[in-house]
Structure formats: structure tokens, C-alpha cells
Amino acid sequence: MSEEFKLSRRKFLEKVTVGIGGVLTALFGIPAAIFVVKPVLKKDESSGWMRLGSISKVTPGTPTLFSLKVERETGWITDQDEIMVYVYTEDGRDYAVMSNICTHLACRVRWIEERQEFFCPCHNGVYDKQGTVLAGPPPRPLDRYEFNIENDDIYIKVG
Numbered sequence: 509m510s511e512e513f514k515l516s517r518r519k520f521l522e523k524v525t526v527g528i529g530g531v532l533t534a535l536f537g538i539p540a541a542i543f544v545v546k547p548v549l550k551k552d553e554s555s556g557w558m559r560l561g562s563i564s565k566v567t568p569g570t571p572t573l574f575s576l577k578v579e580r581e582t583g584w585i586t587d588q589d590e591i592m593v594y595v596y597t598e599d600g601r602d603y604a605v606m607s608n609i610c611t612h613l614a615c616r617v618r619w620i621e622e623r624q625e626f627f628c629p630c631h632n633g634v635y636d637k638q639g640t641v642l643a644g645p646p647p648r649p650l651d652r653y654e655f656n657i658e659n660d661d662i663y664i665k666v667g
């Protein structure tokens with residue numbers, strides 16, 4: 509083998525080593541950088557306020573159901589949750605935004621128009637239209653969301 513060939517072989521191996529190092533850096537470094545930077549960017553993007561919908565959908569005296577899709581990140585995993593809330597007003601001026609999750613063991617409650625109450629089918633929990641416990645095992649009223657009304661839209665604070 510000539511000296512020239514050995515030298516070019518050495519250079520070739522150097523380039524292969526540098527190339528493999530670059531590929532490994534890209535494989536592990538880029539996802540790691542995204543993992544660190546993305547949550548910071550995402551906080552600025554949403555700040556937790558999400559639009560529920562038009563407040564004009566809410567009929568005074570009747571809790572109205574709204575749903576919202578929310579992406580949640582846990583480490584590398586992104587899940588999509590559906591949040592369902594009831595918006596209630598008695599007079600069209602003061603509103604309450606209540607979770608539909610029972611405060612006993614987290615089943616979903618639903619509004620029963622004929623009985624004018626929220627009912628939880630898991631253990632017969634009953635709440636009034638303001639979310640106050642009327643019967644059953646729930647230890648406290650339905651949880652409420654912080655909300656904001658701008659123009660015709662209602663926003664809730666999520667997270």
C-alpha cells in the first residue's frame with residue numbers, strides 16, 4: 509500500500525468519524541433542544557386562556573355545555589384532552605363556569621333539565637344549577653374555572 513493511500517484512508521476515517529458524530533449529535537441533540545425550548549415558547553403562545561365559544565349560546569337559567577380540546581405535554585408525550593364545562597347565568601350579567609367533573613370520584617355529571625339539577629350517575633351525586641351539592645357523597649361544589657368575556661366570546665383559564 510502506498511503512503512498516499514494510507515493518508516487518504518486516515519482522512520477518510522476521520523471524515524467518517526466526524527460524520528457519525530454529527531449524525532449522533534443531530535439524533536440526540538435536536539430532540540433534547542426541542543424538549544428544553546418548546547415549553548418556554550408554548551407558555552407565551554397560549555398563557556392558559558382558551559376560547560370556549562360565543563356567550564350568546566347561553567340561555568339565562570339553564571346551564572349550557574361547552575367543550576374544548578386541549579393539548580397537554582408530559583415529557584415527550586402529547587395528549588389531547590377534552591374539557592367540558594357548564595356555563596351558567598341567571599340574569600345575563602353574572603356568569604359561572606363549572607367543571608362537569610364530579611367532586612366525589614371524578615365521574616362526569618350532566619344537567620337534567622326536568623329535575624333542574626346536575627346528576628352524577630356513579631353514586632347518585634346531585635348538585636343544583638350553581639353547582640352546590642344537594643345530595644349524595646360529593647364533598648364540595650362543582651369546581652369553577654376562572655373566565656373572561658371579551659366582546660361576544662367567553663374564555664377560560666386552563667392548566
Ligand code: FES
Nearest residue numbers: 610612613628633
Ligand atoms: S363520582 Fe359522583 S357521586 Fe361518586
